[in-house]
Amino acid sequence: MHPMRPVIPMAPMWPKLPPPPLASAATSRRPPWRAPSEARCVALWDRYEMPEHIRAHSAKVALVATQVAEAALAKGMAVCVDTVRASALLHDIAKAYCIQHGGHHGQLGGAWAMTATGHPVLAQGVIHHMYWPFELDYPRFFTPLAVLYGDKRVAHDQIVPIEHRFGDLLDRYGKTQEIRERIESTNRQAKTIEDALSKLLEKDLNAHDFDRRRLVE
Numbered sequence: 001m002h003p004m005r006p007v008i009p010m011a012p013m014w015p016k017l018p019p020p021p022l023a024s025a026a027t028s029r030r031p032p033w034r035a036p037s038e039a040r041c042v043a044l045w046d047r048y049e050m051p052e053h054i055r056a057h058s059a060k061v062a063l064v065a066t067q068v069a070e071a072a073l074a075k076g077m078a079v080c081v082d083t084v085r086a087s088a089l090l091h092d093i094a095k096a097y098c099i100q101h102g103g104h105h106g107q108l109g110g111a112w113a114m115t116a117t118g119h120p121v122l123a124q125g126v127i128h129h130m131y132w133p134f135e136l137d138y139p140r141f142f143t144p145l146a147v148l149y150g151d152k153r154v155a156h157d158q159i160v161p162i163e164h165r166f167g168d169l170l171d172r173y174g175k176t177q178e179i180r181e182r183i184e185s186t187n188r189q190a191k192t193i194e195d196a197l198s199k200l201l202e203k204d205l206n207a208h209d210f211d212r213r214r215l216v217e
Helices: 036-046 051-072 079-091 095-101 105-117 119-127 141-153 160-172 178-202
Strands: none
Touching: 036 079, 036 105, 051 079, 051 141, 051 178, 079 095, 079 119, 095 105, 105 119, 119 141, 141 160, 141 178, 160 178
C-alpha cells in the first residue's frame, strides 16, 4: 500500500449533474483527436498491469460497442468507430488498481486515459461507463453511451442480456438497500439506452449476441 497515492472516494449515490458544455469556437477549430490503435491500447493495458480477466472483459465490451458504432455510422451518424473501440478497450484500465487501493475506477481511469491519449471524448467514455449522469443525447454523446451499453452487455467475459448482467451484480454486491437501489437504477438506465439505440439503429439490440460482424450486414 502506498499512502501517498491519491484515493478518489465514490459518491454515495449517482449525482445529478448539468450537461457538459459544448465545444468553444477555438476548440472546434482544432484538428480532430486521433484515437489510439488497438495495439496502443494493449500497450496501456501492460503499462497499468491490467489482469487477464479484465482484459478479456474489456475486449468483449469493445466488441459490442464497436458494432453498435458501426451500425450508427452506417445510418449516417457522425460517429468515430475507432474512438468508441479505444474507449471501450480502456474503460476498466484503473479497475485493478482501485480494487487494491480504493477509489473510483471510472474517474481514475478517465484521468489516466486522458493523460495517455489526450483524447477527451475517449476519456469521457471511460469516466462514465458505469452510469451516465447527463441528458441522454445520443448524437452528441454517442461514444460514452455506446461504451456504457457495451459494458452492460458483458458479464465477466461473456456477452449476455442486460437482465443477466444485473442479476449477477445483485447477487454478488447487493448487500445493502442503498447498493441494490443503485444497481437497479443503473439497470433501468441501461435498458432505456438499449431501447433508444435499438430504435435509432432500427435493430433489436437485445436480440443480438454480437458475434463479430453480425450486427452490421
